[in-house]
Amino acid sequence: MTDAAERRLPADVDLEAVRAALVEWYEADHREFPWRETTDPYRILVSEVMSQQTQLDRVVDAYEDFLAEWPTVEALADADRADVVAFWTDHSLGYNNRAKYLHEAARQVCEELDGDFPRSPESLQELMGVGPYTADAVASFAFDDGGAVVDTNVERVLYRAFDVEDDDEAFETAAAALMPDGRSRVWNNAIMELGGVACGKTPRCDEAGCPWRRWCDAYETGDFTAPDVPTQPDFEGSRRQMRGRVVSALTEYDDLALDDLGPRVRVDYAPDGEYGREWLRGLVADLEDDGLVEVDRRDGEPVVRLRR
Numbered sequence: 187m188t189d190a191a192e193r194r195l196p197a198d199v200d201l202e203a204v205r206a207a208l209v210e211w212y213e214a215d216h217r218e219f220p221w222r223e224t225t226d227p228y229r230i231l232v233s234e235v236m237s238q239q240t241q242l243d244r245v246v247d248a249y250e251d252f253l254a255e256w257p258t259v260e261a262l263a264d265a266d267r268a269d270v271v272a273f274w275t276d277h278s279l280g281y282n283n284r285a286k287y288l289h290e291a292a293r294q295v296c297e298e299l300d301g302d303f304p305r306s307p308e309s310l311q312e313l314m315g316v317g318p319y320t321a322d323a324v325a326s327f328a329f330d331d332g333g334a335v336v337d338t339n340v341e342r343v344l345y346r347a348f349d350v351e352d353d354d355e356a357f358e359t360a361a362a363a364l365m366p367d368g369r370s371r372v373w374n375n376a377i378m379e380l381g382g383v384a385c386g387k388t389p390r391c392d393e394a395g396c397p398w399r400r401w402c403d404a405y406e407t408g409d410f411t412a413p414d415v416p417t418q419p420d421f422e423g424s425r426r427q428m429r430g431r432v433v434s435a436l437t438e439y440d441d442l443a444l445d446d447l448g449p450r451v452r453v454d455y456a457p458d459g460e461y462g463r464e465w466l467r468g469l470v471a472d473l474e475d476d477g478l479v480e481v482d483r484r485d486g487e488p489v490v491r492l493r494r
């Protein structure tokens with residue numbers, strides 16, 4: 187890792203383990219999208235331009251309709267611009283300029299480049315409307331040869347997991363340092379999937395089986411704010427997570443006194459602090475009401491165990 191990268195990621199982070207955990211998590215299960223089934227750069231460009239302003243689930247129909255109408259870059263280059271713009275409007279895909287740029291990019295490929303789609307992020311950026319993010323995405327997903335992509339999902343993950351400073355350059359440096367060489371296709375898909383399904387504005391760390399929990403700063407401290415989540419997200423979400431941690435700590439031990447359980451639930455547990463005995467008693471009482479744990483007393487102190 188370079189000095190610059192070291193400044194952006196915690197010095198002791200085990201990069202190989204972090205990478206392997208995320209790729210394994212992604213490969214075990216992920217959302218199916220039609221653009222993940224292809225390496226055709228034209229199709230991938232269409233999906234990227236469409237998803238800039240539209241929820242991915244809604245993009246699927248538009249993407250399939252668009253490709254039914256214009257299945258190849260040549261077909262799009264030959265289309266009437268008015269038809270492409272009308273399609274964009276009919277499918278509520280946001281700014282019409284994106285349709286114009288996409289059409290123009292198809293013409294560039296066909297007329298200026300003899301139908302040879304550019305491959306590198308630098309040459310892709312020569313196409314109309316293609317910025318650094320889209321260029322890296324197309325180069326990665328089509329040719330497995332892009333740089334690390336950074337969008338708001340990726341920023342949120344890096345900020346929470348590795349406490350990366352809220353600064354464009356810091357995010358880019360950290361994202362590049364994390365990406366394994368020569369694996370941009372799977373890596374960029376995986377980190378965006380993590381931001382989309384596990385590390386959303388309300389995180390689902392345990393429910394989604396986030397592979398980075400053991401390294402994640404936010405998971406350790408319980409502070410899930412992020413650049414696009416300025417206040418602590420959905421308290422119930424965090425509380426659910428804390429309940430999950432109580433249960434997993436008790437799975438490892440027969441029983442635990444409150445002050446032994448507390449630090450296994452939150453690293454900042456302090457018996458008399460904000461997240462101390464009183465807070466933990468409330469959490470345990472909820473779990474007891476739900477029939478998940480039982481509480482006894484030993485030497486006058488409450489002791490918690492899983493209900494068998």
Ligand code: SF4
Pocket residue numbers: 343346347384385386389390391396397398399402403404405410
């Ligand atoms: S543990 Fe939670 S907060 Fe941390 S990266 Fe995973 S999903 Fe995000």
